[in-house]
Amino acid sequence: MLKPSQTLHNHLEKIPGDDLNGVKTFDPVVDRAAAEQSTLWEVRTEEQPYAFLSDPTVEEKNRYGQKIDLLDLSGLPAERSLYINDNPEVGANPNRNKQHGFFFTADNCIGCHACEAACAEKNETPAHLAFRSVGYVEGGSFPDYQRLNISMACNHCDDPVCLKGCPTRAYTKHAEYGAVLQDPDTCFGCGYCTWVCPYNAPQLDPIEGQVSKCNMCVDRLEVGLKPACVSACVGNALDFGVIENVPHNREQAEASIPGFPDPTITHPNIRFQQTRGLPDEMKRTDSAPVKYRKAASGRYEPVVDRSKDATTGGSTRHWNLARLSSRENPLVLFTLATQAAVGTFALAFLGDQFGIEALVRFNQGPAYVLLATLSWLLAAGGLFMSTLHLGKPLRFYRGFNNLRHSPVCREGLGIALFLGALALHILFSLPANGWIQSLYAGLFGAAINTLIAPATAAAIAAAWGALAIAGGLAGLYYMNRCYRIKARPFWDHWQVASSFFGTALSLGALLGGAVMIAALALEGAAYSEIILLAGTVLSLGLAIEGLGLLAHARAMNAAQHEGAASHYVQRTTFGNTYRLRNLLLGTGLLAAVALVISGASSPWALAAWGVLGAALLAASAIGRALFYVLVIPTTMPGAFFWKNKGFEEHARAIGLAAMPQVGVVPQGH
Structure with missing residues (x-):
């Protein structure tokens, strides 16, 4: 916190007897009368000579080629005020505008x-x-x-x-x-x-x-x-x-x-x-399974410390299902919900636009608006969950302030565009909806088509639907970019994109297919083509996600950095949970392909799809929770009791965290 002092001084003078290379500093013991009228900050009388800045020479550039004189880069005036605590006074440090x-x-x-x-x-x-x-x-x-x-x-x-x-x-x-x-x-x-x-x-x-x-x-x-x-x-x-x-x-x-x-x-x-x-080897004293080994270059580089797994040590596999819950739970729901929403609407809308007969028939029926509304509600619910992740949710509107640089802003804008365009698409799809036509005629005694020509409404609805797809895809792309972080090597891999887009395909096909099949079955229409299409898209999504996970595991096994340490924790601390997720995805892919090839549409086949869907929902939830829990950032080493995740968990487990002086807070955000 920047705070003004009780007594302010602005008398410039070299400290008597101390050579500070000509850099003038504020001497609080000289000219008390002038000091009392000052508007700058107090220099305490006990400040020692070594506490004063002294830079007689300045290089032109730093080792990265960046200019040290920042005015040359910014073009700003030299005498700008920082307005510290609303004080307009400008300091007199001769190197004030140097890095x-x-x-x-x-x-x-x-x-x-x-x-x-x-x-x-x-x-x-x-x-x-x-x-x-x-x-x-x-x-x-x-x-x-x-x-x-x-x-x-x-x-x-x-x-x-x-x-x-x-x-x-x-x-x-x-x-x-x-x-x-x-x-x-x-x-x-x-x-x-x-x-x-x-x-x-x-x-x-x-x-x-x-x-x-x-x-x-x-x-x-x-x-x-x-x-x-x-x-x-x-x-x-x-x-x-x-x-x-x-x-x-x-x-x-x-x-x-x-x-x-x-x-x-x-x-x-x-x-x-x-x-x-x-x-040649230095170990951290916190619970992160990372140590540092001297390379041929002389630089110490991170490697995986396989002597600990943040639970019991060694390579024993554990479940630790309770530890899948974290302060990032709202983001687990947000990412899964928005990806499923975009995938669901894309399946129905694009299938109709490309003339797939079963989807054209479904989109002309009354349940299409219901499916589009369900997609909107799912995305809106996910976006609402993301605001619960904020420390101050009522300030959510500030999330668009940095569109020039921040992928978080662009992600939010893409999802917001998806929601807005989808809402208008639904609105202009109403004139073609049988339920809405009957309701409007019953209330007003006239056809809803008297408000707008059906062809015009369909064209406008198609335009808004295309914009919704574009916004959703942009939102998913920047959602991926949010996690391509160099400071978190476990995330900095193309597997994030394969997971997010693969989940959009698989969960979208699962949800969209379920609604379409139910709607067509209630109408007495055939739905075998829907099973074939949704099953194929679901299988494609699982295959994309699985390939990404295989490539990611191979990359992390070959690496020696914090991402490799995260993967080591994944295979030990959460080893059994990790294997369960992989088993569910692998068997789910094989089962989906088998059901698609069989082309069965009997009640038993639908029951099998239902079981498969439940397994995939569980796999998606486990995988996304692991995604957030596992990541080990490239942070500075902690100590035994400070900035040590292991100690924080121990303190919460035994109640020590209830003492505020311990410095461990509840798992909030």
């Missing part, structure tokens, strides 16, 4: 957590949030067992994926200091930024229903002070200044250390020194 960043010397960090405490005090964060946190990795054997501490906050990246992903545009990359700032009041708590950030910087507060994060202490920077965490570091491990400037008495400025995610994802503005020799 700043953190410098972490791992050799010096003793794991005292003073930086965490200073950050928490400065920002008044509750126990379950920390904008800066210290995790660690360990390796070696007695007597040479070593720990590497890692202090991490937001890295104010050159390419902030949080900014691009946020649907509400709550993030801004400022030319002032290069700070990536987030406005909690704009945020509606979807948590997507917490997915895409590789460093666990944005913090979702399920109690407040919004995200907040490190703000670089820009109020301190405006008066020449380093961030609070840097000033509090007792081991001189943290430093801060213009990026690429190596602090005094430092000899390295590396882009990565063991446990740090791939810097090419976002080009983070943090540099490291770590000269002390480390074992």
Whole structure:
């Protein structure tokens, strides 16, 4: 939280006796009269010389080729105000418009957590949030067992994926200091930024229903002070200044250390020194089955730690059905419902447009509007469930603020377009509906065709139906793009698209076929062609999804990263559940193909389709729940009791989570 102080000062002066390379800072002990009339922020009298910014030289570009002078990139005026707490005053830091960043010397960090405490005090964060946190990795054997501490906050990246992903545009990359700032009041708590950030910087507060994060202490920077965490570091491990400037008495400025995610994802503005020799393999102390192994290049890369599976260790398979439930349950329902809705309507509408006789006959009957309405209700219900996933559901309308960058916005727009166009398609399909014609004639004594010519209504309905299909397909495409996240390698595979579009085909054919067969059976019409068509589409959907799952499993088995670790958990912690899902999909595909080939339409065949449908619904629900529960992001390592999923689950199980100071909150969103 950026807060004004009780006493404000604006007197510029070098601190007597201290050489800060000519950078002027605010001296609160000089000219009390002038200080009392100031409109800037307080510099406490106990601030030490090392707490002041000092950057005598500045490079032109950073190691990624990005210009460090951000005014050259933005074209903005140099003297813009940040309006910190509505204060229009502009700081006098001569490097105010240069990209700043953190410098972490791992050799010096003793794991005292003073930086965490200073950050928490400065920002008044509750126990379950920390904008800066210290995790660690360990390796070696007695007597040479070593720990590497890692202090991490937001890295104010050159390419902030949080900014691009946020649907509400709550993030801004400022030319002032290069700070990536987030406005909690704009945020509606979807948590997507917490997915895409590789460093666990944005913090979702399920109690407040919004995200907040490190703000670089820009109020301190405006008066020449380093961030609070840097000033509090007792081991001189943290430093801060213009990026690429190596602090005094430092000899390295590396882009990565063991446990740090791939810097090419976002080009983070943090540099490291770590000269002390480390074992070739370093392990995390949290429950994530990931460790880091030194490669030939000298860089430590993630590999799967097969000594633990987040349950009992080893390779034993478990069910853990209760653990399939998560805070992402609304998204499980949203994705399945919208995919089924799009698939159902597409089957009925496109089949009619392509002249498939059975579907033409069905669409001319009274039940077509019922099926289209059912698709609309299913998609609308899914969209409603997605708003329940938000921390502040009443702010759902902000989900279209960042159409330029965010796939979440485009996904929502596609589904909204599907709903709107489908509603109009249903409206203009009414004149051709027998039930509606009878009802209208009974109420008004005239045919509904007197309102609009049937041919005109059919043409308009067809146009809106085509637009609904386009919107639905766009929504599914961007739904897939939402999960192609580099920070979550388990999701970053084309299997996501095959699963989403395959589910649209299989569940759409299942639901649409059931309604069509029932409607035609009630009319006494033949429905064998519907069984053949719906069964073929269902089989195609299952085949597409199955091929994607096979390719995904092969890719994850061959990989050595967090995605491979997620797959390892899938085969161990949820091993039996995973096999059940695969068994249901595999046997379902074989059974569907057999039923299609047989062409049977007897009551026994319909019963078999019913059993098959129930099995596929179960497989879809299990698979989608696994999709959300399994993912291990490329986050920084945690500790035994902090940012450790295993400890959080243990605390909830024994009731320790009821103590707010433990920092574990309920499974909400």
